[in-house]
Amino acid sequence: MNKKKIIAPLLSAAILFPTATNVFAEPNKPISSVKSVEFVGMDAPDTSDKKSAMYSEASLLVTLNDGSQKNVPMEYKSLARPGDVINGKTVGAAHDVNGNIIKNKDGKPIVSTAPDANTILSVNGKSGKLYLINHFESMPKNEIGNMPKALYLNTVEQDKKTGELKITDIEPIDFSADGGVWTPCAGVLSPWNTHLGSEEYEPDARAHEANPEKSPVTEFARNYYQDLEVIGNPYLYGYTTEVTVHPNGKTKAVKHYGMGRLSFENVTVAPDNRTVYFGDDGSYTMSFMYIADKAKDLSAGTLYAAKWNQTSDQNGGSANMEWIKLGHATDKEIKELAESLTFSDIFETTNDAAYAESNGFKRVKTSGKDEWLKVKPGMEKAAAFLESRRYGALQGATSEFNKMETLTINKEDNIIYMAMSNIEKGMMKNSNDPVDDIQLPRLRAGAIYEMNMAKGQKDRDGNPIDSDYVVKNMSGLLLGEDLASADADGNTAHPEKVANPDNIVYSENLRTLFIAEDSSMHTNNFGWAYDVDTKKLSRIISAPDGGEVTGLQAIDDLNGHSYLMVGSQNPGNIGYIDLPSTGKSKK
Incomplete structure (x- = not known):
């Protein structure tokens, strides 16, 4: 049996665990290691x-090696909500390029109700300060249009004895060097103690160039710069972001232009601290791998895109993954291209199929757009890194994934888990698509996939890939179940199974995959704990009706306490659940 250490789930903030002594309430009894931990679902x-609350009635059954057991209830505690004022500052407010709060015509701050991506990090080790970085993914509709989004640095105090957390100050993180931040979605703590974030749903540069004055990118830029004459640049958005927090609480934020431009949901980093996998959200999207030149430095590297070679259509489908090299680049050189090029500088286009076929054009379908494209001479690098999905499709990579969400890594078993919120559209058999690599039965409730990594892999051209962590195959692990008709509670997906998985995160100590839903198929969205050894799925959290569960982060040890960060969007909430810690254990 696997021995596990308890982790604390945190709703929109954190879940923590006191000591084993507290759990068993016998101070003079020697603490033995944990034999097993089991989530008892709600x-x-x-x-x-x-139905209108964020809460948990789940518990943890802890068994020690001497046979002692304790059932520990999980309880949700709120840390903050959008619109709260902390140290005179409004949680979730939008800011312009100069750091001023953007207000509506009534003079009220425009405040997001969509918190996501909670990352707690400690600066300077155990004696250092604690900070929480979170994203605010969207801003509400308002009379001044598309708004800049927000990342916040929260100063956090931790009660070293109980593990209780409290936010004492907040500051917006400055992205003025890169034109602000666009739709920040999920994020993770890097192995080198920085925050790796995302810019989801990158703006369409082709559509922008056709009518820049009316483009949402220009609307965004005018609100960000408070300048009604500025024209936006779509190539500034759609990247992995990285935030470094210094011991004095100052932050440095960058965008990794050299990792490619797409609809980043999140990234996950392999144990070599070089190999990175992406979630590319939307319809007709693509699976990518990035291998940095240096460990713990994502500023230069090689980008690959995957081709799905299907081996089965059962249980969510399975395939061997073939990797196509798109190119090598640095952040600096791609940023320079982003600031100077337009879509028409990079591609030729046509709508005449007969002309296209005889003049070197190729038909591709990406992000739901069916196009005839040809890369202009000398523009291969610009296409690869500014239009990664379009260029990948031109090179033969599979652009048929649908609602590819977050990824997380199980280091011990050399597995990456990927959430696919819906299996439909490009993932179904479609004879009218340019290519039809993925041919699966429709499953609106979605699935979790597992991707096995291996050494010694070669790319499509037969060249060795410089990584020991290359995904070689992919298959369904955990599936939702569509209902033929709504049940008595209004669910259109089986209520005891996942529906439209979105955020996922893996705890190495618990050997548990935590899953957050963004679904209209359950009347309430849930958070789940899935034991990868026993295959038991337990419902552990329920979000308010209409809200999704977001912002998962598993923290196995923070000053002797463990946490699972969890958030809620629309309505927004940031909070945590206190849970007991059982001390260190081994598998």
Whole structure:
């Protein structure tokens, strides 16, 4: 049996664990290691009060090697909500390029209700300060249009004895060097103690160039720069972001232009601290791998895109993954291209199929757009890194994934888990698509996939790939289940299975995959704990009706306490659940 250490789930903030002594309430009894930890799930909400609340009624059954057991309840505690004022500053408010709060015509701050991506990090080790970085993914509709989004640095105090957390100050993180931040979605703590974030749903540079004055990118830029004459640049958005927090609480934020431009949901980093995998959200999207030149430095590296070679259409489907090299680049050189090029500088286009076929054009379908494209001479690098999905499709990579969400890594088993919120559209058999690599039965409730990594892999051209962590195959692990008709509670997906998985995060100590839903198929969205050894799925959290579960982060040890960060969007909430810690254990 696997021995595990308890982790604390945190809703929109954190879940923490006191000591094993507290758990068993016998101070003079020697602490033995944990034999097993089992999540005991909760029922779906059955009253109007529960359906409108963020709460947990789940528990943890802890068994020690001497046979002692304790059932420990999980309880949600709120840290902050959008619109709260902390140290005179408004949680979730939008800011312009100069750091001023953007207000509507009534003079009120425009405040996001969509917190995501909680990353707690410690500066200077155990004696250092604690900070929480979170994203605010969207801003509400308002009379001044598309808004700059926000990342916040929260100063956090931790009660070293109980593990309780409290936010004492907040500051917006400055992205003025890169034109602000666009739709920040999920994020992770890097192995080198920085925050790796995302810019989801990159703006379409082709559509922008066709009508820049009316483009949402220009609307965004005018609100960010408070300048009604500025024209936006779509190539400034759609990248992995990285935030470094210094001991004095100052931050440095960068965008990694050299990692490619796409609809980043999040990234996950392999144990070599060089190999990185991406979640590319939306319809007709692509799977990418990036291998940095140096460990713990993402500023230069090689970008690959995957081709799905299907081996089965059962249980969510399975495939061997073939990697196509798109190119090598640095952040600096791609940023220079981003600041100087337009879509028409990079591609030729046509709508005449007969002309296209005889003049070197290729038909591709990416982000739901069916196009005939040809890269202009000398523009291969610009295409690869500014239009990664379009260029990948031109090179033969599979651009048929649908609602590819977050990824997380199980280092011990050499597995990456990937959430696919819906299996439909490009993932179904489509004879009218330019290519039809993925041919699966429709599953609106979605699935979790596992991707096995291996050494000694070669790319499509037969060249060795410089990484020991290359995904070689992919298959369904955990599936939702569509219902033929809604049940008595209004669910259109089986209520005891996942529906539209979105955020996922893996705890190495617990050997548990935590799963957050963004679904309209369950009447309430849930958070789940999935034991990868026993295959037990337990419902552990319920979000308010209409809200999704977001911002997962598993923290196995922070000054002797463990946490699972969890958030809620629309309505927004940041909070945590206190749970007992059982001390160190081994598998």
